[in-house]
Amino acid sequence: MNKLKNKDRKDYQKLIVKHLSERNLKAFRETFLELHPTDQVEVFQSLELAGQKQVLLFLSPEEFSDIFQGLDLHEQSEVFNQLGFQYAVAMFNYMPADDVADFLLEMEVENADDILQSMDQEEANKVIELMAYAPRTAGAIMTKEFIHLSVQSTANEVIDELRQTAVDAETIYYLYVIDENHHLAGVVSLRDLIIAQPDQTVDEIMSTQVVSVFENADQEEVAHLIKEYDFLAVPVVTPDKKLVGIITVDDVIDVLEEEAAEDFDEFTASKGATDVNLTAFTAAKKRAPWIILLMFFGLITANIIGQFEETLEQIVLLAAFMPLIMGTAGNTGTQSLAVAVRGLATGSIEKTGVWKIVKRELGTGTMLGVVCMIVLMGIISIFYNGNWLLAFIVGVSLFFALSMAAVIGAMVPLVINKLKIDPAVASGPFITTLNDILSLLIYFSIATTLLDQLV
Structure with missing residues (x-):
């Protein structure tokens, strides 16, 4: 996937619009899907409503899920109204559970219960669990798409498992270790795993000094912790230390942006009124x-x-x-x-x-x-x-x-x-x-x- 340079972006947009207007499915997919997801989002945002609808016809729910995630909530709401029910359900199955939960809660989607009932049961359960947390807490912003290890696994077994499951994980740079009761026992970095001997077990490789946050911790507290330790991710645990999710640095960037916007609102005595989408x-x-x-x-x-x-x-x-x-x-x-x-x-x-x-x-x-x-x-x-x-x-x-x-x-x-x-x-x-x-x-x-x- 190539990240577009500014001078190339307009040329690609014109080419994609041309393929859409000509209903050239093959040429559109070859041109559009080779782009970086960020560029796909920008191209999609630049299209007229008719062009966006055509994109939905040419892309599968799985392919469009990356674009939907890149839109802000206001844009997601507008696009969601263009989606058919089954298309939306299928798309949500491929999205991280925390992104689905954010959308359903923030937009107060009327048929949210119907959507959850129609989704894959395992994915729906993750979304429901996240929606139950109080807003602006660690539990509300964590992701359920993470890989956890057993202490008895060997380094070679873990690497084999990663080849199969890493594609669905939010991050694999940190791998969290749990015991038989699902309690957080340690952490293994990808670097430690690669340099370990193939027959070494996880409990020999892992670090037991794990920095974690409780599920009800304030999101700003989590952001400061990740910033202080320069983490790429931090595990989220219950009061009895059961691992329930992880928070990644990209989620923290969103939190910091949200907190900065809120402080700016307060600072200018215009709380809740700085959104340019407001009437x-x-x-x-x-x-x-x-x-x-x-x-x-x-x-x-x-x-x-x-x-x-x-x-x-x-x-x-x-x-x-x-x-x-x-x-x-x-x-x-x-x-x-x-x-x-x-x-x-x-x-x-x-x-x-x-x-x-x-x-x-x-x-x-x-x-x-x-x-x-x-x-x-x-x-x-x-x-x-x-x-x-x-x-x-x-x-x-x-x-x-x-x-x-x-x-x-x-x-x-x-x-x-x-x-x-x-x-x-x-x-x-x-x-x-x-x-x-x-x-x-x-x-x-x-x-x-x-x-x-x-x-």
Whole structure:
């Protein structure tokens, strides 16, 4: 199978479209099936609806199963509606059980029970078992297509078995060993198996120090474990150490992408509304609660300005610098927020300590404040006829605002994390609004104190 280069992809697409339009089954299959599965998916996605339907006629359910797996859930749903019932059932029999379970659960397929009853019983049982796990757990993302060994088998016997069964396994780089009670007893790498003597038994080759995860562990915890150990796969066990499945690195990549997308949603206060496939009405409905909540926070800001109305009436020029102070403080707080959320996600804060990160952000905010204060005081004194008092008020206010903003940006997610809430909830808009309130309080308090000298 060849992976297409970018310059070849369009030529192949044109050729495949030509074969489809001419109903040339043989030429289509020779051209299409020699492609890498990823390229097959891209070519299929580029086709019009009529072309996609023609592909379904020219490919068997087994051949199309690789393409179906490569589509996102929204695309799978659209394609699924084009499939005949028997074709869909046959296709699901050739797909990994975890992919079938994900599709049936996420898309809430109405005839899911009928599909499962019509599937191969062994495959259906795997899907049903996976669907029973709570979402976002190790059990929900594990695969049942793995090879396990008996301790009594020899290296030569295992290699012979792999020749027969490896084609159906998710991965063969790690082979997990079970005892007579199906408990996880050890692990054998493919490398260890190849270099072993043919008559050596598995229990002589295997390592008994096996890192595993429990079936109800959070998927993010699993992702961090695989990343930390640089594993290609990790076994999933029950509380009594029975092996029930494995999680491979490609599943973990999906988890990391999902978690990153979720954090981005939280970070921008648009949870559930970033999917481009959503309608405008659905996106607006999902965003509305956040916008309304932030609007009420904005009322607090407006109220603070109202409290210092007398100061503003006497020195109207102070209003000109409000956006500058609020915006700069908000940006500083968001940067510190990103550092804290990232540190919590990677576990680096646990290693370095909470107070060390807070101290560092305070130092960073203070130094930024000093630099911005000096620059701003110089600019204001030049453009406002040497009004050094105004420059002092704005500059000092900015210094304190940035120092506070950096600390708040770091502290809020850390406190939220201690409360067992996702730290990404401390989103940019919330931090920005909080810093707006504090920076205005600082600015107007200093200005009001020095009002007599300004007038």
